[in-house]
Amino acid sequence: MSLDTTSAIALLYRRLGFGATAQELSSGVAAGYSATVSNLLGGLGQPDAGGDAIVPPAFAPIPTDLAQLRTDIAARQAYFQTLRTESRELVTWWLARMIASTNPAQEKLTLLLHGHFPTAISKVRFAQFMYLQNQLFRTQGSGDFTALAQSVAVDPAMLIWLDASSDKAADPNENFARELLERFTIGIGNYTENDVRAAAYCFTGWRLDLRTGQFSISALDHSDAPQTFLGHSGINSGTQVIDIATGTAASARYVPSAMWSHLAYPVTPTNGVVDDLAASYGADHNVANLLHSIVTNPAFATSTTESGLIKQPIEYVVGTLRALSVTAAEVQARPAGTLGVLAELGQVPFDPPSVGGWGQNTYWLSTAAALARWQFARRLAEIADISMVADAPRRSRPDAAGQLLSIPTWSATTAKTLSQASSDPEQVVTLALVSPEFVSN
Secondary structure (H helix, E strand, O other): OEOOHHHHHHHHHHHOOOOOOHHHHHHHHHHOHHHHHHHHHOOOOOOOHHHHOOOOOOOOOOOOOHHHHHHOHHHHHHHHHHHHHHHHHHHHHHHHHHHHOOOHHHHHHHHHHHHHOOOOHHHHOOHHHHHHHHHHHHHHOOOEHHHHHHHHHOOHHHHHHOOHHHOEOOEOOOHHHHHHHHHHHOOOOOOOHHHHHHHHHHOOOEEEEOOOOEEEEOOOOOOOOOEEEOOEEEEOOHHHHHHHHHOOHHHHHHHHHHHHHHHOOOOOOOOHHHHHHHHHHHHHOEHHHHHHHHHOOOOOOEHHHHOOOEOOHHHHHHHHHHHOOOOHHHHHHOOHHHHHHHHHHOOOOOOOOOOOOOOOHHHHOOHHHHHHHHHHHHHHHHHOOOHHHHOOOHHHHHHHHHHHHOOOOOOHHHHHHHHHOOOOHHHHHHHHHOOHHHHEO
C-alpha cells in the first residue's frame, strides 16, 4: 500500500539520513516528495557545513622503525595506547559528524558503504587508514561504482584487512579476490572457484608501505601469467579484474539489490524490483543515480518498505540524538555514554565483526539489545529537551512525541501505551523511543 505524503517523506529522511526533525518534516511535506528527494540527494558530493565543522582527530606519525616495536616493549605499549586513543577519537568524530551533518544522505551513504566494503580497526589498527577510507566513501561513494571499487582495492585499510602482504605469485592469497566477487560486486552463484583463483593471481604483488600509506605492485611477487576470468582470457592485472567484475550483468543486478536491501527491504538480485533498477544502473554504474531510482521506484514509498528494516544501532543512536537536539559538541565532550550503548548494541563504527560486515533486521533484536535501548532512551529523556512533549496537554503528548520523532502515526497498541503514560512526559518519550515505529527504520 502506498504511503501518504507525510509518511513517505518521513521514510525518505530515515532511509536517506537518520530521520527528520519536526521542522524538516514540515518543510518536506510543503515542498513535496520529488523536491525532497532532490534536496536530500543534491547534497551528495557537496560540502557539508555541519559535518565539515567537526574537526577530525590528529594522528601520530607511524613509527619509521616498526621493527623496533617488536623488541622494545615500552615503545610498543606506548604506541598501542596511542592507537587505542586514536581509535576512540575517530569513532567519536564520525558519530559527531553524523549528528551535525547538514547533508545526511552523504553520511548515510558513507555508513552503507562501510558495511558494503567492511574493514575493522581491530585488525587494521592504524586509525589514520580507517579515516582515509571513510573519506574515500564520502568523496567518491556517490559516483561511478567501478571507480569506487578500484579505489577501495588499493586503499590502505583494505590492503591490510584482506592480507595483501601475503599475496605472492608462488602462493596467491584468495582473500580479496573472493570478497570482491562474493560481497562487493557480483554475489555468490555468478563465479566459479577457478574465477577466484584467476583473480587472486592478478592481485599478487599488491603491497602497502605502512610508513607512507603508499600502494605499489611488487614485480617480484606479481604473476604476469595470463588468466581466464569470467570468460575473459589474457587477464593479468587486478584493475582488469575489477573492471570486468563490475561490468557484468550479474553486477548490474547485485549492486542495486544490495542498495535496495539497505534502503528499502531485503531482496535478492532475482527479485522483480531489481528489474526496474538494473538496466539504468548497468548503463552508467552511477551510485547517486541508483539511489534516485530506488527512492522514486513505485515500490519504495509503501507500507512494505516502511516496515521493511530495523534500524542499525548506529542509525538508532544517531537518529535519537538528532531528534532530541543533542549536539555533536555534547557527544564529543562526554563520549563514553554514546560509545557504551553502541558497544552494548553490537555496532561500533569502524569495527564490524568480520569480512561479512553486520547483519540486518533480526540480527539487531535481542533481549539485551532491547534493555540497552531502553536504558539509553530513559537516560536521554531525563536530560534532553523534551519540552515539545512536556508542554503539550496531557492528552496530546503521544501526538507531540510523534511530532518530536517524525512518526506521523502510532499503531493502536503504541498509542494506547503512550496514552497510559501521558502523565509522565519523560516516560512518554522513553516509550516512544523504544516503540516498534521508531526502532523500525
